[in-house]
Amino acid sequence: MATADPSPPDGRPPSRAEYERAPRSSLTRGAPFKADVVAVELEGRSLVVKDFAPRAWWRRVIGRLEIDRECRAYRYLGPVPWLPRFVGRLDAEALAVERIEGVELARSPERGARREHFLTQIRAALEHLAERGFLHLDARNNKNLLVRQDGTVVLIDLAGSFWIPPRRPGHRTLKRLAALYHEATLIKWEALLRPEGDPRVGRPKPPRYVNGLIDLYRGWRRLRSQRSNVQRSNV
Ligand SMILES: Nc1ncnc2c1ncn2[C@@H]1O[C@H](COP(=O)(O)OP(=O)(O)O)[C@@H](O)[C@H]1O
Ligand SMILES: [Mg+2]
Numbered sequence: 001m002a003t004a005d006p007s008p009p010d011g012r013p014p015s016r017a018e019y020e021r022a023p024r025s026s027l028t029r030g031a032p033f034k035a036d037v038v039a040v041e042l043e044g045r046s047l048v049v050k051d052f053a054p055r056a057w058w059r060r061v062i063g064r065l066e067i068d069r070e071c072r073a074y075r076y077l078g079p080v081p082w083l084p085r086f087v088g089r090l091d092a093e094a095l096a097v098e099r100i101e102g103v104e105l106a107r108s109p110e111r112g113a114r115r116e117h118f119l120t121q122i123r124a125a126l127e128h129l130a131e132r133g134f135l136h137l138d139a140r141n142n143k144n145l146l147v148r149q150d151g152t153v154v155l156i157d158l159a160g161s162f163w164i165p166p167r168r169p170g171h172r173t174l175k176r177l178a179a180l181y182h183e184a185t186l187i188k189w190e191a192l193l194r195p196e197g198d199p200r201v202g203r204p205k206p207p208r209y210v211n212g213l214i215d216l217y218r219g220w221r222r223l224r225s226q227r228s229n230v231q232r233s234n235v
Contacts, residue, residue, distance in 0.1 A: 013088030013096045014042050019049055035063060039099055046101065046234050047087055049095035064092045066159040071095050073158035076165070082125040082154055105193075106142040111121065112195030114151060121153040124191050126182035133171045134163040135178040139185045140212065144190070183219030184212065 002126060014022070027048065035050045052063025052069070067089065074086035074097070085098040104120060105111060122145070129136055138144050138160040146154045164171045165188040188211075192198045200211065 011045070011087070013090050014040070014047070014049075016053075016090050016094070018042060019051075019090055019094070019096075026050075033059060035066075035094075040096075044229050045087075046099035047091065047096045048084070048099045049094055049096045051090070053091075053093045060093055067093060067095050069161075070159040071155075073134075073161050073163070076163055077132070077158075080125075080128070081152060082113040082121060083158075084154060084156060089233075097156075100146045100148055100156070102146050102154070104143055105145040105147045105153060105189075108147050110147075110151070111193045112197075115153060115193045115195065118147070118153055118188060118193055119186070123186055125153070125155055126186060127179075130175055130178035132163070133165060133174045133178065134161060135174060135181055136161045136185075137181070138186050139182070139213075145189070180216065180219055180223060183223055184215035187215045187218050187222075 019042070020144050022040045022042045024038045024040040026036065027039055028034065032055075033226060035052045036054055038049045038051065048089055050067070054065065055063060071086070073087050074083065077083060084100055087096040087098065089095050103228050108114075108118075111118065122139075126136070126139065132223060135145070136155060136158065138157050139155055141157070144155065145159040146156060164174045191200060
């Protein structure tokens with residue numbers, strides 16, 4: 001629907017009727033337990049809509065909680081360059097964000113050549129999140145880091161995240177936990193973005209969570225040695 005006053009990318013969210021009428025293409029294959037993730041063109045804006053409405057009733061019930069959580073996560077963090085701009089909620093079962101024109105970072109042809117550039121951005125984003133008492137549990141997932149055409153890394157998929165605002169009980173503990181978990185996430189991306197490719201690819205896959213636990217242990221050691229370096233330099 002064309003209007004005389006095109007909204008900015010983070011203007012009002014479309015209604016469901018507008019969304020259903022708009023030209024669209026699926027970004028995911030409509031897995032039975034996941035939301036439909038759909039790219040739509042609306043009033044000159046390129047948006048992505050995450051929608052649980054086509055799922056079975058029981059999945060929609062859980063989906064509503066996920067949509068609610070993801071919307072609140074975007075609102076808590078506010079606009080930052082390494083998140084898609086949040087547009088809003090269509091209804092209880094769907095949300096809209098800015099569409100990132102780019103590719104998955106893990107598949108970017110530039111991932112080896114611009115490794116340091118990408119890692120610096122991931123580190124800064126994850127440090128910022130931990131500093132705000134925000135734990136992104138799903139940034140290890142290859143599919144949840146995208147890269148814009150200008151080389152900016154963007155984190156998506158905030159449904160699996162957890163945060164405690166400043167001055168609330170548990171904020172400091174969560175900050176420490178997030179710092180550790182995010183260090184392990186960074187270690188995974190350091191491996192994934194090696195110019196020669198991820199050394200784990202092609203090797204027999206260890207049981208689930210083993211790589212994650214190894215990365216957590218490495219992250220813990222790294223943070224510990226950083227802390228003792230700081231203490232030494234303060235003496
Ligand atoms: N804002 C976006 N811009 C471009 N592609 C996106 C965007 N959001 C999601 N996608 C694509 O859709 C996929 C699924 O979206 P995601 O939010 O991760 O949902 P899910 O919970 O199904 O993993 C992503 O891996 C990505 O390829
Ligand atoms: Mg995802």
